[in-house]
Amino acid sequence: MSGTPPVKILLVAKDRTLRTLLERLLVGRGFAVVDGGTGADTVALLASESPVGLVVCERTGPGLDEVALFEEIRRDPAHGRVPILALPPADPECTARALEAGVDDCLAKPFHPTEFLARTERLARPAS
Template structure:
């Protein structure tokens, strides 16, 4: 992590309560959070927010399937390799679809906050403590 500013996480979550909780966890973990809302403008936010260390995506809003969003991020010329942590429901089918679409990791809900932060740290700061994505 740079001493000038914390690593930025783009957070996409349909559920406002969950988004608020995740934002608090991330800020408490030393990250800056860019609110991706429900996902409609995620790729545009990636292009305008500067360097993003990780995209965390719970579920997207109406009109945008999260798998389509993952595929769109992967096609983005400037951010196609940004790590993605998907937070699918505890359903193996959802997890498989996310992984097939190119996400780097999945953490099924419900999950423990410590496990969430550990996975975020591993993906957003791969050189810290010898982590590799």
Template sequence: MSIDFPDRILLVAKDRTLRPLLERLLVGRGFDVVDGGSGVDTVALLESAGPIALVVCERTGPGLDEVALFDEVRRHPDHGRVPILALPPADPECTVRALEAGVSDCLAKPFHPTEFLTRVERLACGRAER
């Protein structure tokens, strides 16, 4: 990781099968993964998370939908410019909705782990436009 960018990723994933897989992939690439919990938990966690390189959001669960979470991250004074990778279902409307909400990139499920890691590294390591 570059010293200019932290190696901490905030992971918001409700899917009990996908979440551990994503975490193993990220940790295997040297990232520190912070459990974002539900969308409401994630907003509260932004205050204490310290520097983060990327928010990866699969689904938020009850209480706060993904678009509202994206808005909260974008409004946060410390994390407003942090890239967000959305992992919507394979539905073009969901992808468009996420992109319109200001995420940095979308990767529709199902996806290949190598493509996921490539996008994460591009966004988290500052090789994408911020």
């Protein structure tokens, strides 16, 4: 064991089946996964779960929508630089809105697990 704690990923996914699948993929790659809950929960968790290496967001559920969540994260000086991977529906308008709100990358659903893991690795474990 290297003694280095695993990179923590805050996972926000309203779809329970997708959340379970993504969590299994991430844990299998050695990440620690925290359930991000709803959009408002995610903002609070960023403050309490530091350091977070990546936020992965599919849908936030009721309350704060995804774009508002991305903008809120980017406004916060303490957490504004945490990488964000958005998982929007296969709609160019949704992808454009997420990118305009400051996400680092988008992967439209449906996607292949291999591509999801590659993008996650790139964002959560950038080359030194």
